[in-house]
Amino acid sequence: MRLLASCVDSGSLKEILCNVGTDTSKKAEIQPLSIRTSLSEGLKASIDTLCLCDRYRILLGRNNGTLEMVKIVDVPHTEEEGTQLPTFQVSEFEVLDSISGMLDDSKLAPLYEGSKKRVKLTDGFVTISQLPGLKDSYLVATRSGLISVVKWDAKESKLTKIETFEVKAPLEFAQLYDLGQDNSSGDFVLAYGGEENSVKLVQLKRDYSSLVQVWEAKNVKNDKLDLRVPIWPVALRFLRPLESTDVEKSKLNYQFVVITRWSHLGLYRTQHGRKPLQYKELLPNREPLTQLQLVGKDVSELGNIFATDFKDFEIVTADTKHNVYKFDIKGKLQLKFGKTDITGASSFLAVHDQKYLLQGGLDRYARIFDLQSGTRLAKVYTGSKVNYLLMLDDDQVGIDKPKVTKDKKRKPEPEDEEEQEAQNDELWHHLDKSKQNSVKKARK
Amino acid sequence: MAVEELKIKNKQKRQQLFAELKHQHNKERHTMRRARAKEEREDTEAKSKRLAENVPKTIESMREYDETVTQGIEGDEDDLMQYFNNKNEPPKILLTTNVNAKKKAYEFANVLIEILPNVTFIKRKFGYKLKEIVDICNRRGFTDLVIINEDKKKVTGLTFMHLPEGPSFYFKISSYVEVQKIVGHGRPTSHIPELILNNFQTRLGKTVGRLFQSIFPKNPDFEGRQVITLHNQRDYIFFRRHRYVFRNEEKVGLQELGPQFTLKLKRLQRGIKEETEWEHRPEMDKEKKKFYL
Numbered sequence: 001m002r003l004l005a006s007c008v009d010s011g012s013l014k015e016i017l018c019n020v021g022t023d024t025s026k027k028a029e030i031q032p033l034s035i036r037t038s039l040s041e042g043l044k045a046s047i048d049t050l051c052l053c054d055r056y057r058i059l060l061g062r063n064n065g066t067l068e069m070v071k072i073v074d075v076p077h078t079e080e081e082g083t084q085l086p087t088f089q090v091s092e093f094e095v096l097d098s099i100s101g102m103l104d105d106s107k108l109a110p111l112y113e114g115s116k117k118r119v120k121l122t123d124g125f126v127t128i129s130q131l132p133g134l135k136d137s138y139l140v141a142t143r144s145g146l147i148s149v150v151k152w153d154a155k156e157s158k159l160t161k162i163e164t165f166e167v168k169a170p171l172e173f174a175q176l177y178d179l180g181q182d183n184s185s186g187d188f189v190l191a192y193g194g195e196e197n198s199v200k201l202v203q204l205k206r207d208y209s210s211l212v213q214v215w216e217a218k219n220v221k222n223d224k225l226d227l228r229v230p231i232w233p234v235a236l237r238f239l240r241p242l243e244s245t246d247v248e249k250s251k252l253n254y255q256f257v258v259i260t261r262w263s264h265l266g267l268y269r270t271q272h273g274r275k276p277l278q279y280k281e282l283l284p285n286r287e288p289l290t291q292l293q294l295v296g297k298d299v300s301e302l303g304n305i306f307a308t309d310f311k312d313f314e315i316v317t318a319d320t321k322h323n324v325y326k327f328d329i330k331g332k333l334q335l336k337f338g339k340t341d342i343t344g345a346s347s348f349l350a351v352h353d354q355k356y357l358l359q360g361g362l363d364r365y366a367r368i369f370d371l372q373s374g375t376r377l378a379k380v381y382t383g384s385k386v387n388y389l390l391m392l393d394d395d396q397v398g399i400d401k402p403k404v405t406k407d408k409k410r411k412p413e414p415e416d417e418e419e420q421e422a423q424n425d426e427l428w429h430h431l432d433k434s435k436q437n438s439v440k441k442a443r444k
Numbered sequence: 445m446a447v448e449e450l451k452i453k454n455k456q457k458r459q460q461l462f463a464e465l466k467h468q469h470n471k472e473r474h475t476m477r478r479a480r481a482k483e484e485r486e487d488t489e490a491k492s493k494r495l496a497e498n499v500p501k502t503i504e505s506m507r508e509y510d511e512t513v514t515q516g517i518e519g520d521e522d523d524l525m526q527y528f529n530n531k532n533e534p535p536k537i538l539l540t541t542n543v544n545a546k547k548k549a550y551e552f553a554n555v556l557i558e559i560l561p562n563v564t565f566i567k568r569k570f571g572y573k574l575k576e577i578v579d580i581c582n583r584r585g586f587t588d589l590v591i592i593n594e595d596k597k598k599v600t601g602l603t604f605m606h607l608p609e610g611p612s613f614y615f616k617i618s619s620y621v622e623v624q625k626i627v628g629h630g631r632p633t634s635h636i637p638e639l640i641l642n643n644f645q646t647r648l649g650k651t652v653g654r655l656f657q658s659i660f661p662k663n664p665d666f667e668g669r670q671v672i673t674l675h676n677q678r679d680y681i682f683f684r685r686h687r688y689v690f691r692n693e694e695k696v697g698l699q700e701l702g703p704q705f706t707l708k709l710k711r712l713q714r715g716i717k718e719e720t721e722w723e724h725r726p727e728m729d730k731e732k733k734k735f736y737l
Contacts, residue, residue, distance in 0.1 A: 010519035027509045043522035113579075120609055120715070290719075320719040340727060345719035362714060362721040364512075364647065381511050383518040383647075424451060431464060 001377075002091075002392040003358070004058070005366050006047035007384035011062070012040035013047060013070075014382055015091050016366060019396050022378040025365075032380050033085055033397055034077060038093045039070065048125040050388055051138060053152070057096075058390075059138055059159075061125030065103035067140060069096045069152055069159050086398025097159040099150065107144040107169050115195060127174040129302055133183030137162075139176060139204075141192065145169030149208050165211040167202065170194040172234045172261075177254070178302045179240050189214075191256060193233035199258055199268070215252050218274035229279075232261035235292030235317075238304040242271050257310070257329070259292040259317055265331050267310050277310070280331040283319065291318045291349040295326065295371060299354060316357060316371075318346035324359055326374070335374045338367060352391040360386025503678065508734040512647035527606060527658035534661040537563040538581050541592045543570060549594035555622070555703055559672070559685070560590070561636055561661055578716050582608045588659055602707065604655055610715040613655055615681070615707040623702035630687050630699040635668020636661050637685070642675040648722055649676060649737035652709060670701065679737045681707040709737060 003016040015036045023029035039047075041062065050060040056072045074089040103123040112121040127141040136152040148164040177189040187206055193199040201215040220229050239255040247253060251271055258266040258276075263283040266276040282289065296313030298306040305313055310329050316337075318324045324337035324346055337357060344363030351357055356377065357369040362385050368378040452458040484491040499505070517523055537560050541549040545568060557563055564586075572580075581589055586607055593601035599620065604613040623629055639660050644653035656674050669689065675682045685701040712722040728734070 007518065009517075009523060011522075024511050025509070043519050043526070115575075321723065322720060340725075343723065344721045345714070347719070362719060381515075383512075383515055420451070427450070431461065431468075 001368065001394050001396070003366060003368075003380075004050070004388075004390040004392060005360060005382050005386050006050060006060075006388035007037070007382055008046040008387050009043055009384035010037065010040050011042045011044070011046040012037045012384075013050075013060070013093060014038075014384075016380050016382070017088060017090065017397060018378050018380055019398075020377045022380060023376075024381040025379060032378075033088060034090055035380070035382070036090055039068075039095070047387060049128050050390060051128040051130060052390055052392075053130065053136070053138075055392070057152075059128055059150075059152075061102070061128050061140065063122070063124050064100075065123070066098050066100045067102055067125075067128075067150065067159065068098040069157075070094065071096050088397045091392075096157050099159050099161055102140065102146070102148065102161075103142050104144045104146060111170050111195070121170065126171050129176055131188055132176060132178035132180070132302070133185075139174065139188075139190065141171055141174035143170050143172075143194075145171055147174060147190075147192075147204075147211065149204075163208040165204075167192060167200070167211070167213075168197050170197060172232075173236055175236045175238065175256075175304075176302055177238050177304065178300050179238055179304050179306060189254070191236050191238070193217075193231075193236065193258075195232045195261070196230070197233075198231050199233050199236060199256075201252070201254060201270070215254070215270055216274065217268060217276070220275060220279045229264075230262055233258045233266070234261050234290055235259045237292055237294050239310070240306055240308045242269060243308045247271060255308075255310070257292065257294070257315065259289050259315070261288045261290070262286040263289045263319075265315070265327070265329075267329070282317070282325075282327060282331055288320045289317045290320060291316070291346065293317075293349050293351045293357075295351060295354065297354075299351070303351070316349060316351065318349055318359075318361075320345045322346075322363075324349065324357075337369045337374050338376060341376065341379070342367070348386060348388055350389060350391075353394070356391065356394065358389040358391060360389045503733055504735075506733050508731065510646050510735075513645045515647075517647065517650055523654070526609070527654050534562050535587045535659055536585060537561075537588045537590055537659065538586045539563050539565045539590045539592070540568045540577075542594055543568050545592070545594045546597050548597050548599055549592050552592055552594075552599045552620075556590070556592070558632060560659065563590075574716065578605070578607060601710070604659070605716055606655065606658065610713065610718070611651070611721065612711075612713045612715070612717045613652065613709065614711040614713075616710050617705055617707060619704065619706040621702065621704040626700050626702040626704065628699065629702045632670060632685065632687075632701045633668050635665035635670055636663065637668065637670040637672045638664040638666070640671055640673040640675075642673065644676050644737060646735075646737060648709075648712065651712065652676075652681070652737060676737050679708060679735050681709070681737070683707065 001018055005014045005016060007014055016032055017034045018032035019030055021030045022032050024031060045062045045064040048061050048063055050058050052058050058070050060068050060070060071094045073092045075092050077088050077090045079085055105123045108121045108123055123142055123144045126143055129139055131137045131139055138150045140148045140150050145167045146164055147167055149162045151160050151162050171192050172194040174190055174192045188204040189201060191199055191201050199217040200213055202211050202213050204211050219231055222228055236256050236258045241253040242255055254270045256268050263281055263286050265280045265282050267278040268276050293316040294303060294305045294313055295316060296305045296307060307313055314326055314328050314334060316326050322342045322344060325333060326335040328334055342363060344361045346359050346361040348360040351371060355371055357371050359367045364382055364385055366380045366382050366386050366389055367376060369376055450458050450461060539553060539556055541553060553565055557565055589605040589607060591603040592599060599617055602615045602617055641653045641656060644650055669687050671686050671688060673684045683705050687699045687701055689697040691697050710724045714721050
């Protein structure tokens with residue numbers, strides 16, 4: 001398994017090569033074959049998010065506002081003397097081109113002053129994703145509400161910013177819709193939202209000439225104490241449009257799932273109206289939830305699901321303590337990942353191939369879970385808080401050593417009856433003898 | 445040999461037998477020790493050799509493997525910068541209590557005022573949220589916010605928040621011994637003390653060590669001869685304060701200044717009480733040989 005982990009503390013990218021069963025916290029378990037640090041730029045320039053362009057290129061956004069196109073080069077692993085590792089390839093990274101100044105902190109200052117929870121908010125990249133149907137065009141969204149389109153020119157090895165649009169800040173996510181029949185034509189649709197910034201659907205023209213808002217969600221009714229329900233969507237995933245006989249063609253037809261920081265699971269259908277179909281609290285006391293990943297049969301590259309109704313798929317989400325939950329779409333808890341193992345909040349979750357769940361967080365471990373059963377497949381200490389994880393492949397390297405089992409403490413009893421009896425006799429004899437010796441003399 | 449290994453069905457007999465066996469073993473051991481001591485009185489080398497060979501197993505020495513102990517801190521300089529954000533200025537601490545605190549909290553605050561350098565105590569008022577307090581502190585250039593937590597007329601906890609961006613630590617306080625209770629205690633002076641951080645080994649432990657490092661100024665007044673020790677043992681952090689004196693070239697005298705208390709890390713959060721980085725869970729206590737600091 002080849003993992004790329006964005007490490008916050010050193011602002012670096014780490015390539016981890018490990019097999020199933022790896023656990024760095026136990027000495028007797030399998031250890032990772034290699035952990036290599038590259039592109040280290042320090043805490044202030046940590047990698048917020050990255051996007052895999054193809055097998056040999058990644059686009060990454062750093063916390064200091066730099067966008068970098070990085071080439072991955074496979075080189076054979078050079079073995080240290082004395083170690084007997086199987087032969088494998090490791091990656092080396094080379095920055096091809098970069099754009100800086102993509103962030104704007106000044107926009108966020110008035111926002112966090114108004115925020116009830118946040119003390120300080122710094123700008124960062126929230127999403128970098130490939131525009132559906134186009135090969136080398138990327139959508140880059142920042143927390144301060146700057147949505148840009150960036151193009152990569154492979155011939156000249158140049159990254160250029162084509163257009164930047166400004167939307168209402170702060171942003172927690174910008175999710176592109178990639179479930180259309182034909183992704184190669186028509187406008188791009190994306191959804192965004194954030195703290196006190198309800199979900200909005202916008203259309204981006206294919207020639208990047210304009211970004212128009214087409215739909216905005218409306219808050220739900222006040223709660224039973226007649227208090228306003230706060231808005232803070234943190235993640236969104238699209239479904240296929242509704243397929244039914246009573247679809248009104250004049251109305252927009254989109255469906256999506258939203259997770260909010262106030263632990264709501266919102267199911268939206270634009271045909272139904274601006275309010276959600278269902279808005280359910282997943283945790284008591286509105287404890288914060290931070291992530292959303294869909295688990296189902298047919299999930300697109302951007303994490304959206306090819307389903308036309310809110311059924312037959314599950315969601316994976318994480319809270320700010322240490323839990324990673326799998327809920328069904330009705331809001332019933334199915335499974336908790338890494339129940340006793342994870343000690344810090346998960347800052348990153350991703351589903352790879354509908355097979356693995358990648359988890360990384362503040363406890364400085366990168367973990368891989370089996371998505372269905374929830375068993376842990378690998379656990380690797382990265383030495384730094386993990387911001388982003390990417391699985392490049394899930395191949396096993398070499399043959400694993402057999403596990404060393406601890407020998408039991410107590411020796412097994414002799415099965416042979418005669419032997420046992422002999423032992424008993426010996427004991428009695430020993431005691432009788434000692435008794436004779438230790439008889440105290442009566443005092444005179 | 446354990447008592448259940450004797451295959452005797454009569455419990456009384458079995459116990460009696462086992463007691464006898466044990467007694468006998470003890471006797472043998474005592475005679476062996478007497479003989480050994482006699483031998484070693486004449487041959488001192490044998491004793492040192494034996495002691496070097498037979499190191500007793502303690503929970504600490506049998507500590508469960510932790511990969512973070514051997515590895516260095518990644519991005520060490522940046523990590524330090526986070527804590528020492530005001531390069532040359534000494535730390536400036538705001539001390540307060542929980543809302544509606546009782547007498548004990550104020551008494552403890554008096555003690556902490558003596559210990560912490562450059563500290564301002566503010567009586568906690570109603571109606572200010574933590575975020576507002578932090579904002580106020582930031583505007584006035586405070587580097588740390590310390591909150592005493594009192595519950596049912598007992599000081600139970602201590603929250604340290606590094607400003608402006610965190611992290612936040614919550615410690616449980618126990619075994620508090622006030623200065624007057626310590627026999628032969630001295631009076632502290634206003635000199636900046638030296639700091640001894642003992643046995644903070646894991647990555648989490650190092651973070652906790654950093655916190656205390658950042659709270660006390662880096663330029664101790666050596667003429668004060670005062671030392672604050674934070675000794676970590678089995679995840680409990682023992683706070684002690686002493687004055688030392690060099691009696692002669694070999695002997696050092698210690699005078700305790702007090703107070704004594706014990707801290708136990710319960711929670712470490714990113715930012716000002718945002719995402720949890722580490723939290724103590726009751727089931728962690730089940731593993732006796734696993735330590736987190």
